Structures are given as structure tokens and as C-alpha cells.
Amino acid sequence: MGELLLDSVWVPDAHFVEQVRCHRAEALRRHLLLAMCALAGTWRLNGIELEAWFSDVIERVGDHPINRNDDFLPWQWQAARREVHLEEAAGAPARSCE
Structure with missing residues (x-):
């Protein structure tokens, strides 16, 4: 049993x-x-170069605040990059895309 x-x-x-x-x-x-x-x-x-986006994200993701991860979405990332390029072209001091 x-x-x-x-x-x-x-x-x-x-x-x-x-x-x-x-x-x-x-x-x-x-x-x-x-x-x-x-x-x-x-x-x-969205007209974004994948390698440029990926290298930028890899560089920034460690120091980026977690509550702002939507900054890496294509339309927001592209707008931030455009602002940086316009400032550089105008001679203004470059700032981070964050």
C-alpha cells in the first residue's frame, strides 16, 4: 500500500x-x-537612417531617463536631431538631443 x-x-x-x-x-x-x-x-x-538612429540610441540609452523613452520614437528623434542640426548650422553652440 x-x-x-x-x-x-x-x-x-x-x-x-x-x-x-x-x-x-x-x-x-x-x-x-x-x-x-x-x-x-x-x-x-519616416525617412530616418537606421544606422544613425541605432548608434545615437546606443550612445544615449544608458544616461537617458527611463520615463522619457518615447524620445527615441522616430518622429520625436528626428525632430530633436533636426533642431540640433539647425542650431549647428546657425552657429549656436550645439546641445544634446535629450
Whole structure:
């Protein structure tokens, strides 16, 4: 009566667990790639050079306040960059895009 019946309990083997882990990683990579392609399309439609945006975001994201992350949206980022370029062209001291 006090026997433990392990035959009726399904215990996944290590190979199955590894397959599930790999499948999740592949799915995550696919979703991230899809998100990056969607962002690239959005930036292209807004006339933004993707490499310029990406390098600027990578430079600024560490010091940028988290409650102002929408500054990196294409239309706001482009407007801020335009202001900086106009100030530089007018001879005014350049200020940060933040």
C-alpha cells in the first residue's frame, strides 16, 4: 500500500528538456528579428537612417531617463536631431538631443 508508483509518473528526460529550451530560444530569436524588421520599416517610412538612429540610441540609452523613452520614437528623434542640426548650422553652440 505504501509503494511509490513511478511507472505512472511522467518525468521528462534531459534530451526533451534541452529540445524545449532550444525551441524557446529559436522562437525568441524569430520574434526579435520580426520586431527589428518592423522597426526598420517604420524608420524607413519616416525617412530616418537606421544606422544613425541605432548608434545615437546606443550612445544615449544608458544616461537617458527611463520615463522619457518615447524620445527615441522616430518622429520625436528626428525632430530633436533636426533642431540640433539647425542650431549647428546657425552657429549656436550645439546641445544634446535629450
